[in-house]
Amino acid sequence: MWKSIWAVKATLTKGLCWRVGTGLNTSINGDAWIPNTVNFRLSTMINYMRNVKVNKLIDSNRLWKNELIKDTFAEEDAEIILRIPLARTPHDDFLIWGSESSSEFSVRSAYKLLQSSDENPRAYALQTIYRNFYKKLWTLHLPTKIKITIWRFS
Template sequence: MVLELINKNNREWNKELVINTFSDVDTARILRIPLAKECHDDLVVWYGEPFGDFSIQNTYKLLQPSTLSPNFNDLHTTSRDFYRQLWNLQLPTKLKITIWRISRNFIPTLVNLNHKQLVANMACLRCEGANENLDHVLRECPISVEAWSILNHSCN
């Protein structure tokens, strides 16, 4: 048990036991882990999600190469009200799910598919210009810009 690797008198790693138990690489990693100065009861905490819930899905998301900012979980926590309001809107469920997927960047753009190593080419297939990410699909692609322009004129 991990408890056996810790000298409880001085709250330091039992270096000799760690060295004799683990490989050099693992030993170096373990000895870099800071220990609490005072004993306390263990508690189960998962920092991968704001609510502390562990799941294979949120572990998978954390292990994916990411271009998300380091404050992603903070942003996710502060956007809870947005999602509550979204789910309470009187809209078709399919539309609410699409808005949710867009807000979380869960749309299968070529850039997202490339991150999952499903495609190699990320260039937009419509304009053959920039990489096909969410901003490009919705705002930057000349085809999208033209479509938004036509929609805007038809609403006036």
């Protein structure tokens, strides 16, 4: 089981997104923090904001700095950023599972993420390449322990 988790680790981290609290630990360009976007990142990189944290976009009243955001980012990015809700009480930034509307991890959403990914086919290659073989194996009229042994060998 651990080998399987390790094999898909890089792909699963693509499902993680930072939920902005104070913004002190989340990088504008470097981290995934923008919901409903590709890989939860900006559509365009802002070079002069390479090492700037999200907290620079939040004012002392815990509101987004509208003018700064609209002047700095592409229109579509600015609109999405301004729609991100900020908590009234400051809290640390934390990771959520961005591939699910509930923000909670589920095997189903992880499976969908893996199926849509081209980068790590090894992690689920047996499932797609040998699908017909496994279907035939499980329909054979053999004792279950023999089917399981064949499945393990394969």
